[in-house]
Amino acid sequence: xxxxxxxxxxxxxxxxxxxxxxxxxxxxxxxxxxxxxxxxxxxxxxxxxxxxxxxxxxxxxxxxxxxxxxxxxxxxxxxxxxxxxxxxxxxxxxxxxxxxxxxxxxxxxxxxxxxxxxxxxxxxxxxxxxxxxxxxxxxxxxxxxxxxxxxxxxxxxxxxxxxxxxxxxxxxxxxxxxxxxxxxxxxxxxxxxxxxxxxxxxxxxxxxxxxxxxxxxxxxxxxxxxxxxxxxxxxxxxxxxxxxxxxxxxxxxxxxxxxxxxxxxxxxxxxxxxxxxxxxxxxxxxxxxxxxxxxxxxxxxxxxxxxxxxxxxxxxxxxxxx
Amino acid sequence: xxxxxxxxxxxxxxxxxxxxxxxxxxxxxxxxxxxxxxxxxxxxxxxxxxxxxxxxxxxxxxxxxxxxxxxxxxxxxxxxxxxxxxxxxxxxxxxxxxxxxxxxxxxxxxxxxxxxxxxxxxxxxxxxxxxxxxxxxxxxxxxxxxxxxxxxxxxxxxxxxxxxxxxxxxxxxxxxxxxxxxxxxxxxxxxxxxxxxxxxxxxxxxxxxxxxxxxxxxxxxxxxxxxxxxxxxxxxxxxxxxxxxxxxxxxxxxxxxxxxxxxxxxxxxxxxxxxxxxxxxxxxxxxxxxxxxxxxxxxxxxxxxxxxxxxxxxxxxxxxxxxxxxxxxxxxxxxxxxxxxxxxxxxxxxxxxxxxxxxxxxxxxxxxxxxxxxxxxxxxxxxxxxxxxxxxxxxxxxxxxxxxxxxxxxxxxxxxxxxxxxxxxxxxxxxxxxxxxxxxxxxxxxxxxxxxxxxxxxxxxxxxxxxxxxxxxxxxxxxxxxxxxxxxxxxxxxxxxxxxx
Numbered sequence: 001x002x003x004x005x006x007x008x009x010x011x012x013x014x015x016x017x018x019x020x021x022x023x024x025x026x027x028x029x030x031x032x033x034x035x036x037x038x039x040x041x042x043x044x045x046x047x048x049x050x051x052x053x054x055x056x057x058x059x060x061x062x063x064x065x066x067x068x069x070x071x072x073x074x075x076x077x078x079x080x081x082x083x084x085x086x087x088x089x090x091x092x093x094x095x096x097x098x099x100x101x102x103x104x105x106x107x108x109x110x111x112x113x114x115x116x117x118x119x120x121x122x123x124x125x126x127x128x129x130x131x132x133x134x135x136x137x138x139x140x141x142x143x144x145x146x147x148x149x150x151x152x153x154x155x156x157x158x159x160x161x162x163x164x165x166x167x168x169x170x171x172x173x174x175x176x177x178x179x180x181x182x183x184x185x186x187x188x189x190x191x192x193x194x195x196x197x198x199x200x201x202x203x204x205x206x207x208x209x210x211x212x213x214x215x216x217x218x219x220x221x222x223x224x225x226x227x228x229x230x231x232x233x234x235x236x237x238x239x240x241x242x243x244x245x246x247x248x249x250x251x252x253x254x255x256x257x258x259x260x261x262x263x264x265x266x267x268x269x270x271x272x273x274x275x276x277x278x279x280x281x282x283x284x285x286x287x288x289x290x291x292x293x294x295x296x297x298x299x300x301x302x303x304x305x306x307x308x309x310x311x312x313x314x315x316x317x318x319x320x321x322x
Numbered sequence: 323x324x325x326x327x328x329x330x331x332x333x334x335x336x337x338x339x340x341x342x343x344x345x346x347x348x349x350x351x352x353x354x355x356x357x358x359x360x361x362x363x364x365x366x367x368x369x370x371x372x373x374x375x376x377x378x379x380x381x382x383x384x385x386x387x388x389x390x391x392x393x394x395x396x397x398x399x400x401x402x403x404x405x406x407x408x409x410x411x412x413x414x415x416x417x418x419x420x421x422x423x424x425x426x427x428x429x430x431x432x433x434x435x436x437x438x439x440x441x442x443x444x445x446x447x448x449x450x451x452x453x454x455x456x457x458x459x460x461x462x463x464x465x466x467x468x469x470x471x472x473x474x475x476x477x478x479x480x481x482x483x484x485x486x487x488x489x490x491x492x493x494x495x496x497x498x499x500x501x502x503x504x505x506x507x508x509x510x511x512x513x514x515x516x517x518x519x520x521x522x523x524x525x526x527x528x529x530x531x532x533x534x535x536x537x538x539x540x541x542x543x544x545x546x547x548x549x550x551x552x553x554x555x556x557x558x559x560x561x562x563x564x565x566x567x568x569x570x571x572x573x574x575x576x577x578x579x580x581x582x583x584x585x586x587x588x589x590x591x592x593x594x595x596x597x598x599x600x601x602x603x604x605x606x607x608x609x610x611x612x613x614x615x616x617x618x619x620x621x622x623x624x625x626x627x628x629x630x631x632x633x634x635x636x637x638x639x640x641x642x643x644x645x646x647x648x649x650x651x652x653x654x655x656x657x658x659x660x661x662x663x664x665x666x667x668x669x670x671x672x673x674x675x676x677x678x679x680x681x682x683x684x685x686x687x688x689x690x691x692x693x694x695x696x697x698x699x700x701x702x703x704x705x706x707x708x709x710x711x712x713x714x715x716x717x718x719x720x721x722x723x724x725x726x727x728x729x730x731x732x733x734x735x736x737x738x739x740x741x742x743x744x745x746x747x748x749x750x751x752x753x754x755x756x757x758x759x760x761x762x763x764x765x766x767x768x769x770x771x772x773x774x775x776x777x778x779x780x781x782x783x784x785x786x787x788x789x790x791x792x793x794x795x796x797x798x799x800x801x802x803x804x805x806x807x808x809x810x811x812x813x814x815x816x817x818x819x820x821x822x823x
Contacts, residue, residue, distance in 0.1 A: 033658070066733065067525035068508070074522060102508070102515075104522050150780050156510045183468070183776040184510050189646035189668070199467030199780065212646065212668025320514065 025057035028254075029088045031072030033065045040288065041089035041252045045117070045272070048280045054271040069094055070103040077110045082259040087114065087268060092250045095304055096160045099311035100321050112260075113304045114268050115296030116253030117276040118285050120206040122164045122225035124239075127196050128218055135223040135242045138202060139172045142180065150181035152191035152200040154209065157184050158320030160250065161191075161204045163311060164225060166318070167246045168239060178318060192219060206250050207233070208289035225249065230291050251293055253300070269297040325453065332680030335382050336688060344379075344387045345685060349692045352394020357402050357410045358722050359539045363395035363635075364652040367659075374659070381663045382681045388659055389682060390689035392652055393445055396595065396635045397693050400437045400628055401701075405430060408538040408719070412530055413595035413631035415761055416603045418538075420616060420623025427619050431701065432566040436621055437628040438697040439570055440577050442690060444629035447581040448588065448636025449686045456640050456672065462589055463641050468776035469788045473797035474590065475770035478597060478762070480805035481604040492755045500763015503528055504771070511775040523735040530764045532736050535723045536743020537750075537757045544748040546716050565698070566621075573625040576606050584630035588637020595634040595652075596765050602630025608804070636686070643667050643679060 026049075028042035039061070046059030064072040072088060080086055090113065098108040124135060132138045142149050153161030162184065166177045183200065185191050188209025195203040196218050203210070203219070207230065213219050223239040224230055225248040239246050256268055275281050276294045285292065295303050315321040355366035367388055374384040399414030404421035417437065424433040466474075479497060506517045507527030518524035583605050584598035606626040607616040616623045635652075642653040646667040660667055665678055672679050727736050750757055774788075781787030789795055 033655075064732070067522045070522045070525060071733070102525075104520055104525075147782060156508065181779055183779050185776070187646075193463045193645055194467060197464035197467060209646075212670050216669035218669060 025060050025085075026055055027060045027062055027086045029062050029064050029072050029076070029086060031064055031066075031069035031088065033063055037091060037250075037252065038069070038089035039063060041091070041254070044281070044284045045089075045254070045275055048275045048278055048284070049271055051280060052274060052278050054274045067104075068097055068102065070097070070106075073103050073106055073111070076255075076257050077106055081257045083257055084260040084264040087254045087256055090253050090255045092160045092307075093155075094255070095307050096155075096158075096163070096311055099308040100158060100315045108304060108308045109258075111255045111258050112265060113301050114254045114256055114265070115272045115276075115294070115300045116251035116303075117272055117281065117294050117296070118290040119249035119251040119293030120208050120289065121230055121291050122160075122248040122250065123205060123207050123210055123221050123236075124165060124168070124223045124225075125192070125195070125203045125205070125210055125214075125219045125221045126201065127198065128220055130201065130220065132202070132222065134237075135168065135239055135244060138222065139169060139174070139244070142169060143172070143174050146176065146179035147181065149202060150183065150200040151202050151204050152183050152185055152194040153204040154186070154188040154191050154206075155184055157182060158315050158318055159184060160248070161188075162318075163314060164204045164246075164248045165202070166314060167248055168223075168225075168244045170314075171244045171246050177314070189213075195219065207291070211289055226291060232286075249291070249293055251295075252290065253295075266297070272296050328676065328680045329453070329684065331677060332682075332684030335677050335681035336386060336684040341383055341386045341685065342688065344383055345390045345688050345692055346696075348387045348390030349394040349397075349689055349696055352391035352396075353398035353401075353693070353696065355391065356395035356398025356400075356414070358726060359402055359406075359408045359410055359535050359719060363392055363399075363411055364655050366395050367391055367652055367655045381665060381678055382685075384659065384663060385678065385682050386685040386689075388656060389686055390692070392656065393632070393635065393686065393689045394693055395652075396445070396632050397438065397441045397697055399631075400441065401434065404433045404437065404624070406542070406715075406719070408542060409534060412534060412761070412765060413599050413634070414627075415534070415596065415758060416599045416627035416631075417624065419603070419627075419758070420619050423617070423619030424621070424624060425619075429619070431564065432569060432621070433624050434701045435565055435698055436569050436573065437624050438694065438701065440573070440580070440625040440628040441632040441697070442694040443577045444581045444584055444632035444634075445636055445690045445693075446687075447578070448585050448633035449683065449690065451585050451633075452636055452639055452643075452686075453683050456644055463645055465791075465793060466590060467791070468773045468780060469790055469794045470797065471590075471773035472770060472777055472788060473794045473801065475766050475773060477797050477801040477804060478600060478766055479770070480801040481601075481608075492753075493759050496750065496755050496757065496759035497763045500760040500765075501767040502763075503533065503760070504764045504767030507768075510772055511779070521735075523733060527768065528739065528764065529736065530761060532727055532740050533743050533764050534761055535727055536740040537747035537760060539719050539723045540740060540744025541747030541751060541757075543716055543720055544744060545751070546712060569621040569625075573622050576622045576625050577629040579609075580606060580626040580629035581633040584633035585637040587630075588634030589640045595631045595638065596762075598634025598637070599627040599631035600762065603627045604804075639686075643671055643682075644669060 028046045030039040030042040032038045042061045046061055049055045050058045064075060066072070076086070076088055095108065097103055098106070124138070126132050126138070132141065138149060151162070151165050153159070155161040162182045166180060169177060169180065183194070185194060188205035191203045191205055192210065192213050194200045207224065210219060210221065214221060221236045223242060224233065224236045225239050225246055227238070227240065227247055229236065229238055254268070254272060256265065273296045276296065312321070351370070352363070352366065356363060370388065370391055374387060379387065395411060396413065399410035400417045400421065402408050402410040403414040403417040404425050407418050407422040409415045409418055421433050421437065424430070504527070506524055508515050508525050515525055580602035583602045587598035587601050588595065603623065603626050606622055607614065610616060610622060614620065614622065638653045642657055644667070646657065657667060665671070665675060723740065724737060727740050728734070747757055750760070777787055789798060
C-alpha cells in the first residue's frame with residue numbers, strides 16, 4: 001500500500017511540476033537516475049527554457065537509467081524516431097560510448113546532435129608533494145619510462161578520462177599508448193584519494209571533481225585542457241600554452257531523434273542558443289563549475305562526428321575495441 | 323569546546339518544528355522502505371529525491387529528510403529479516419541467520435527489540451565517531467590502494483567457509499555462483515561487455531536487489547505453492563512484547579565491538595554496510611566459538627549484524643562528506659543529492675559549510691532517537707502487518723517485490739530476472755545449498771575483481787604487489803587465519819560433533 005502511496009505522491013508531484021498546462025509539453029529524457037550530470041542538464045535547461053519563454057509549457061523531465069545511457073538511446077532510436085517534442089541529455093560520455101560501440105551496435109548517426117552549451121574542463125592533477133611541476137615534466141617522465149607514471153580516473157578503461165592523457169601523449173609524439181598505465185576507479189574523488197595516497201602518480205578528470213581538493217591544498221593541477229584559462233582558476237595553465245595542443249572537455253548538451261524535420265531541428269537549436277545566451281544559464285554554470293562552451297546546430301554535429309572518429313581510432317589502438 | 327559549540331550550531335539549524343516533522347516522516351517512511359523486500363535504502367532515497375525538489379526544500383531540510391530515511395531504512399531492514407526470513411535490504415542479510423531462528427522459537431518480539439536497541443547503539447556510536455573523528459578518519463582512505471582493498475574483500479570471503487557450519491563445500495559453491503553472477507556486465511577495466519549476450523539490460527550488471535528478492539522472497543513463494551500453504555515457515559507468532567533487559571545486558575560488549583567493526587568497514591570507501599554487518603557477525607561468531615551457537619537463534623547473532631550495519635551506515639558518511647567518495651550505494655545517492663543542492667563534499671566542507679555539516683550531524687542524532695522510540699514500542703504495529711496469515715501475506719510480498727523491483731529501472735526485464743532467481747533459490751534450498759553466500763558473492767565479488775585488476779595494472783602483473791604494504795599483509799594474515807583456523811580449532815576445541823541436524 002505504501003508503495004502505491006509513494007507512486008501516487010510522486011506521480012502527482014511530477015504532474016503538478018511538469019504537466020500543469022496540459023498537452024504538448026516538451027519532454028527531456030535524462031538517461032540516468034536523478035542527481036547526476038544528465039539529470040542536471042535536463043532540469044536546468046528545461047527550467048531555463050520555460051523561464052525565458054522559449055517554450056510555452058514547462059519541460060517534463062523523464063529519468064531513464066540503464067546501460068550508461070544505452071537504454072534511452074535505444075528507446076529514442078527505435079520508438080521515438082520522429083517525435084519532435086523530445087530532447088535527450090548528452091555529454092562526452094555519450095559520444096565516447098557510441099565511438100566504442102558500447103550501445104550494442106547503435107551508431108552516432110542514428111540521432112541528431114543539437115548542441116552543447118557548457119563544459120566541464122578536463123584536468124590533469126598530481127599530489128601536492130609530487131616531483132612533477134609541469135605537464136612537460138610528466139610527459140618526459142612517461143617518455144623515458146612509461147611504467148613510472150600511473151593515472152587514475154573516474155571512467156572505465158577506454159573512457160574519456162583515460163583518453164585525455166593519451167591525447168596529450170600522442171600530441172607530444174609518444175605513440176606507444178598501450179604502455180601507459182591507467183586504472184578506472186569509482187569517480188573523480190576516488191581517483192584523487194588514490195593519487196594523494198601515492199598509489200597512482202597523476203589524476204585525470206574534470207574540473208568540478210577537483211575544486212574542493214584544490215582549495216584544501218592536497219593536489220596541484222598541472223594542466224587544464226581548454227583553449228584558454230578557465231575564469232576563476234586563472235593560475236592553472238592550459239595544456240595548449242605548455243605546448244600540447246589538446247582540448248578535451250566534458251560538454252553538456254542535447255540530442256534529438258533522427259527523423260524530425262529540419263525546421264524542427266533548427267527550432268530546438270534556436271531554443272538552446274537562447275538558453276546559452278541567458279543570464280540564468282551563466283549563473284547555473286558558475287554554480288556548477290562549468291565553463292562556457294557553446295556549439296549549436298550543424299557546427300556541433302561536425303564536432304561530434306570528429307570526436308567520434310578520433311575516439312574510435314584511439315580505442316582501436318588501445319585494444320578496447322576490435 | 324569547539325565540538326559542543328558546533329553541535330549547538332547544528333541543533334539550532336536542525337531543531338525546528340518543521341525539520342522535526344520531516345525527521346519523523348523520514349524515519350517512518352525509511353522504516354517501511356527498509357522493511358519491504360525489494361526496496362532498499364539506496365532506491366528508497368533515490369525515489370524520494372524528486373520529492374525534495376518538488377517541495378522546494380532548502381539544503382538542511384532536504385538533508386534531514388534524506389538522512390532520516392537512510393537511517394530508518396537501516397533500522398527497518400531487520401523487521402522482515404527476523405519475521406519472514408527475507409532480508410528487507412542487503413545489509414540486513416546477516417540478520418536472517420539468527421533473527422529468524424530466534425523468531426521461530428517464539429521470541430520474535432525479543433529479537434525485534436534487541437535488534438532495535440543494537441541498531442540504536444551502532445548508529446549512535448557511529449554518529450559520535452563521525453562527529454569527533456571525521457576530518458582525521460578521512461585520511462584513512464589515503465592508505466587504502468588496490469592491494470589493500472583486494473586483501474580486505476579476500477578476508478570477507480575467507481571467513482565465509484565458517485558461516486555454513488554443516489557443509490563448507492556447499493557454501494563455497496554458492497559463493498562461486500555469486501562471483502560468477504558478479505562478472506556479468508561491462509567490465510570496468512577494459513570497457514568490454516561480458517556474459518551479456520548482447521542484451522543492453524545486462525550491461526550494468528545484475529542489481530543485487532533483484533537477486534536478493536528473487537532468492538529469498540520469490541523462492542519462499544514457490545515453497546508455499548509446493549506445500550499448498552500448509553506448514554509454510556512464514557507467519558511467526560508474536561506474544562507480548564517485553565523489553566528483554568537480560569539479553570540487552572548480555573550483548574552489550576557484542577554491540578560495542580560490532581559497532582567498532584562496522585564503523586571501520588563503513589569508513590572504507592566502497593565497502594559499505596553489507597560488509598560491515600558481515601564482518602561484525604563473523605567477528606562475534608569467532609569470539610563466541612562453537613559453543614556460541616551462532617546460526618541457531620542466539621541474541622548475540624541478532625545484535626552483532628544490526629549494530630554492525632547501522633554503524634557502518636554512519637561510517638559511510640565519513641568519506642562521503644570529507645572526500646566526496648561514497649562509502650556505499652546509498653551514500654552515493656546522498657552524494658548526488660548534495661551536489662544538486664550545490665554542496666560539493668570534500669576536505670573543506672567541514673570548515674566552509676559548518677552549518678550544513680553540523681545540521682546534518684544533529685539531524686542524525688535526532689533521527690536516531692526518533693527511530694528508537696518508534697521501533698521499540700511500536701514494533702507490534704510493524705509485526706501486526708507481517709503476522710497476517712501466510713495466504714494473505716505472501717501474495718502481498720509478491721506484489722511488493724514486483725513493484726519494488728520494477729521501480730529500480732522501470733523495465734520488465736528485471737522482473738523476469740527476479741523470477742529466474744526465485745527458481746534458482748528454490749533449487750538451491752532443495753539441495754540444501756545456502757543462499758546467503760550467493761548474495762555476498764554478487765555484492766563483493768565485482769569490487770574484489772576491480773581491486774585485483776587495478777593492482778595488476780599498477781604493478782605490471784607482479785603478484786608481489788599484493789603484499790606490498792603492512793596493511794595488506796595484516797589483512798592477508800587475518801584472511802588466511804580466518805580460513806584455516808576453523809578447520810583446526812574445531813578438532814582441538816572439542817570432539818567431532820555428533821550430527822544432530
